[in-house]
Amino acid sequence: MSKDLSAIRQIRLGDELRAWRLDNNRTLIDMTAGLKGWSPGRLSRIERAQQQINAADLAALLDHAGVTGQEREDFESLLGAGPPKQWWRELDYAETITPAFAEYLALEADASHILNYFPSAFPGLIQTEAYAKEMIAAGVDAPNEELVEAGAEVRILRQRRLTDDPVLDFTGYFGEVALLVAGDRKTLTCQIRHAIAVSKYAHVTLRMVPLSAGRPGILASGITLMRFPDNPDDGFVFVEAIGGMLPRRTGRDVRRAERTFARVERFALSPEETVSALELKLEELT
Known part of the structure; x- marks a missing residue:
């Protein structure tokens, strides 16, 4: 079971996913069409750091989008971290x-x-x-x-x-x-x-x-x-x-x-x- 992302990594991952999508002229619909368990709304929430994503789901999204090599490693590196300190x-x-x-x-x-x-x-x-x-x-x-x-x-x-x-x-x-x-x-x-x-x-x-x-x-x-x-x-x-x-x-x-x-x-x-x-x-x- 994967750990939750820290706040800063969750925000950075969302920002990087959105930046990659826009750089590659992909819409939210393009990125999630045909991908089981995904919707444009879910991806939008992840990009805005309003919903977390685990390693398996990130791998599925990157596979579907065709992200490989160093770009993929950069995304996956953002998944490391301990639980968020949401004490309030x-x-x-x-x-x-x-x-x-x-x-x-x-x-x-x-x-x-x-x-x-x-x-x-x-x-x-x-x-x-x-x-x-x-x-x-x-x-x-x-x-x-x-x-x-x-x-x-x-x-x-x-x-x-x-x-x-x-x-x-x-x-x-x-x-x-x-x-x-x-x-x-x-x-x-x-x-x-x-x-x-x-x-x-x-x-x-x-x-x-x-x-x-x-x-x-x-x-x-x-x-x-x-x-x-x-x-x-x-x-x-x-x-x-x-x-x-x-x-x-x-x-x-x-x-x-x-x-x-x-x-x-x-x-x-x-x-x-x-x-x-x-x-x-x-x-x-x-």
């Missing part, structure tokens, strides 16, 4: 998690290194529960109290990546405006204390982008770049947008994200300077 499926409110956010959570669970930047808030992986509730409640979709509670709990559970093996190598950037905007003074005070504590983890780097960086350093939206242990030179990008984080999967998107983070890094305070700025703000608040 057991939560009471799992049904509130959208497919897009589920994809993000699955990839975050698989990632070995994450670069994260938010212009106006502390990164989600270092937020306190109270701060998370405040941020979620301020969202454009005006979530009700139950959704705020659920969203905050998921955000806190995600933070196990910073403490449980294998620990995540995390670099988080945030804009100085995060220190200036808060609905509750106590909430911000506790959040800053927590950020200082988390910044001391050996595998966490926290850096603030000061307002003095101006437009070159302060991005208009958040961005996340994930790296994975099976292919550390590749990555997966999410860009902040109304309603959530939009995924960007191509190599060009990854290179663009790398350039973006290189620019942010140039304007950001060092980790030591960041802690000093946080401590100064803490004195002001207390």
